[in-house]
Amino acid sequence: MDALWTSTGLANMSWRELAMICIACLLLWLAIRKQFEPLLLVPIGFGALMANLPLSGLMAEGGPGETGGLFHYLFYGVKLEIFPPLIFLGLGALTDFGPLLSNPKTFFLGAAAQVGVFGTFLAASAMGFTPQEAASIGIIGGADGPTSIYLTMKLAPHLLGAIAVSAYSYMALVPLIQPPIMRLLTTQKERAIRMEAGAEVPTWVRIIFPIGVTIVAALIVPAATSLIGLLMFGNLLRECGVTERLTRSAQNELINLITIILGLCVGVTMSGDTFLRAETIKILVLGCVAFALSTAGGLLLGKIMARMPGSPVNPLIGAAGVSAVPMAARVAHNVAQETDPHNYLLMHAMGPNVAGVIGTAVAAGGLLALLK
Amino acid sequence: MQVGATVEAKTQAFVLDAMKMDTYIYAPHHGTVQEVCVQVGDTVQVGMVLARYRSEG
Numbered sequence: 001m002d003a004l005w006t007s008t009g010l011a012n013m014s015w016r017e018l019a020m021i022c023i024a025c026l027l028l029w030l031a032i033r034k035q036f037e038p039l040l041l042v043p044i045g046f047g048a049l050m051a052n053l054p055l056s057g058l059m060a061e062g063g064p065g066e067t068g069g070l071f072h073y074l075f076y077g078v079k080l081e082i083f084p085p086l087i088f089l090g091l092g093a094l095t096d097f098g099p100l101l102s103n104p105k106t107f108f109l110g111a112a113a114q115v116g117v118f119g120t121f122l123a124a125s126a127m128g129f130t131p132q133e134a135a136s137i138g139i140i141g142g143a144d145g146p147t148s149i150y151l152t153m154k155l156a157p158h159l160l161g162a163i164a165v166s167a168y169s170y171m172a173l174v175p176l177i178q179p180p181i182m183r184l185l186t187t188q189k190e191r192a193i194r195m196e197a198g199a200e201v202p203t204w205v206r207i208i209f210p211i212g213v214t215i216v217a218a219l220i221v222p223a224a225t226s227l228i229g230l231l232m233f234g235n236l237l238r239e240c241g242v243t244e245r246l247t248r249s250a251q252n253e254l255i256n257l258i259t260i261i262l263g264l265c266v267g268v269t270m271s272g273d274t275f276l277r278a279e280t281i282k283i284l285v286l287g288c289v290a291f292a293l294s295t296a297g298g299l300l301l302g303k304i305m306a307r308m309p310g311s312p313v314n315p316l317i318g319a320a321g322v323s324a325v326p327m328a329a330r331v332a333h334n335v336a337q338e339t340d341p342h343n344y345l346l347m348h349a350m351g352p353n354v355a356g357v358i359g360t361a362v363a364a365g366g367l368l369a370l371l372k
Numbered sequence: 373m374q375v376g377a378t379v380e381a382k383t384q385a386f387v388l389d390a391m392k393m394d395t396y397i398y399a400p401h402h403g404t405v406q407e408v409c410v411q412v413g414d415t416v417q418v419g420m421v422l423a424r425y426r427s428e429g
Contacts, residue, residue, distance in 0.1 A: 197418045333395070341382065341398045347418075 012054035016272025024048035024270070027165070036172035040145065040263050044165065047071075047267020058268060071268045074261055078160075081153055083262040084146035085230040090255025091146075091357070092210070092234025093247050095325070099350035101205055102198025105310075106317065106348075108301060110355025113321025114363045115297025116141025120290035121367070127282060132156045135367040137283055140167045141290025142360030143174070143324035149266065150227060151364045155371055161270035162280040166287035171324045177288065178295050178319050178331050185299045186315050190306055191339040193314040195348045206239040217362060223372070224365025228358065294322040298352060320349040323356035377405045379425065386410075386422055403427040 005011050027045030030036040050058055051071075059075070062068025077083040100106060121138030125131055132155035139151045140163060148167040152160050170177065183191075210232035217228040237247045302318025316336050320328040329349035336345045379385060379399045386397040403425040410422050 200418075341396075342400060344395065344397075346395060 007055075009054045009056070014054075014272070016276055017052040017054055019276060020052040020270060020272045021049060023275070024052065024267070030169075030172075037168050039259060040168050041172070043260055043263025044168065044267040044270075047264040048161070048270040049267075050264075051268040051271050071265060075265050075268070077258075077261060078149065078153055078265045079157075081150055081226065083258050083265070084150035084153075085226045086258045087146040087255060087262065088227050088231040088361075089234040090250050090258070091325075092231040092236075093238045093250035094255070095231075095235060095238075095354050095357070096350070097209055097235060097354055098201050098206070099198065099347050100352075100354050101201045101209060103311070103348070103351050105305065105313075106351030107355045107358075109298050109305070109318045109321040109352035110323075110357075110359040111321070112301035112318065113294045113298035113323075113352065113356050114142060114359045116290040116292070116294030116322070117360070117363045117367075119293040119297075120286050123289065124282075124286050127286075129279075129282075130156070132371050133159055135371055136163055137286050138290055139163075139360070139364055139367065140170065140283075140287040141294040141322070142356070142363060143167070143171050143291065143294070143322040143328070144357060144360040145171070146262075147227060147360050147364045149262070151367060154368055158274060159279070159283065160266060161275050162283045163287075164266040165270070166284050169284075170287055170291050171327065174291075174322075174324050174327045175331050175334075177291050178322075178328065179335050181292055181295045182299060182316055182319050182332075182335050185296060186303065188339060190303065190315050191336055192343065193306060193312050194340075194343050195314055195317075195345065196311050198348075203239070203241070207236065210236040210239065213358065217358070217365075221362050221365035221369065223368040224361050227361040227364065231357065231361065291322065295319045298322065298356075314343075314345055314348070317345060317349040317352050321352040321356045321359070323353065323360055325353050325357060326350065328356070329353040375405050375408060379403060379405060388416065397422065399425075401427050 024045050027041050027048065031038040031041035031045060050056065058069040058071045060069040061072055117138045120141050121134050124134035124137045129137065136152040136156040136159055139148050145167050148163055152163045214229050214232040218225040234250050237243045237250055298318030298321035299315055302313060302315030305313040306315050314336060316332045320332045322328050329346060332349040333346040336343045381401045382398050384396045385399045388395040388397060405423060405425045407424045410416060
């Protein structure tokens with residue numbers, strides 16, 4: 001009877017696991033009830049739930065003549081950095097770089113919004129994190145899940161759960177975090193600036209763009225090639241016009257399958273002893289700081305651009321430089337409409353928004369080159 | 373929105389769906405609709421005319 005009892009999970013439950021199960025249920029509740037990034041937080045939450053049921057052996061390594069746990073094997077996709085670039089392939093196939101190409105100067109806004117990545121990197125270093133950990137925390141400010149996971153796996157894999165949860169939660173909170181900063185840093189007059197519709201982008205430019213970006217990015221930041229290369233490959237599939245079947249696969253089945261497995265794998269890393277630490281709270285706070293700094297960085301460059309000659313720029317689109325596609329662009333559009341309901345910024349904000357994705361991947365490559 | 377209808381300034385005239393978001397297009401001023409150039413479900417391009425109407429006051 002005693003042996004039967006001790007073989008149950010219940011007898012082996014510690015307070016940490018109990019607390020983690022509550023956190024997993026909280027994530028599921030946020031995702032299902034509040035619709036916080038549900039496509040990501042449902043798999044992450046459920047993974048975290050399974051990981052904290054004692055004796056399940058999901059992550060067991062196995063040994064000679066013994067099979068390991070399911071997630072021990074699935075996790076190789078994360079450990080060997082296969083999943084994040086594959087997600088980028090799907091993202092590339094889904095992303096229309098047209099708004100960026102028709103107004104190329106918005107590329108700089110996507111770059112300026114990486115300020116939070118480096119600012120938070122310095123802040124986290126000052127708070128006692130190692131440079132590798134600090135870089136992984138800073139990249140949260142890029143508001144890009146796959147890049148955060150990719151960099152963290154390379155530099156500070158023990159922080160993966162906390163960083164992924166922080167990155168995805170704040171992305172869901174973009175409509176709450178950004179508007180106050182946007183209203184604070186811009187004037188009524190700036191928010192009312194109307195932008196001109198960009199020129200139509202010819203097909204050959206759309207085809208040359210992914211090829212050119214891959215070559216330039218790989219030459220300047222070789223460490224970012226697997227992310228940028230696959231992002232651009234996905235985009236080439238979309239724009240070249242002769243690979244429609246592959247494009248559809250990349251946009252739907254491929255990205256969905258990988259999202260499911262990546263989400264579960266990230267969730268499974270959230271075990272009590274790695275997640276329930278003071279560092280996790282610090283990471284959550286620093287992640288929020290990173291988002292705020294990146295938003296401010298994009299806005300400030302936007303303000304400078306608004307003062308320069310040439311076609312008018314509404315500084316609000318700078319805030320969309322923190323990737324989080326397309327949520328940050330929607331936020332810029334909505335904040336502008338508070339001031340002038342006839343101002344339609346959405347597609348203008350997509351330029352810095354998609355530039356932010358490239359910017360974050362390049363920033364990650366730079367940090368990798370420095371710290372690996 | 374129908375031909376002959378009167379629209380008040382700042383009322384919602386159209387709803388566009390872009391980037392998974394509804395974008396409301398507001399009437400710039402008061403007037404009467406003379407022609408609606410698009411149908412529900414049409415894909416619109418930058419610069420396209422959605423409707424013409426005569427402004428009153």
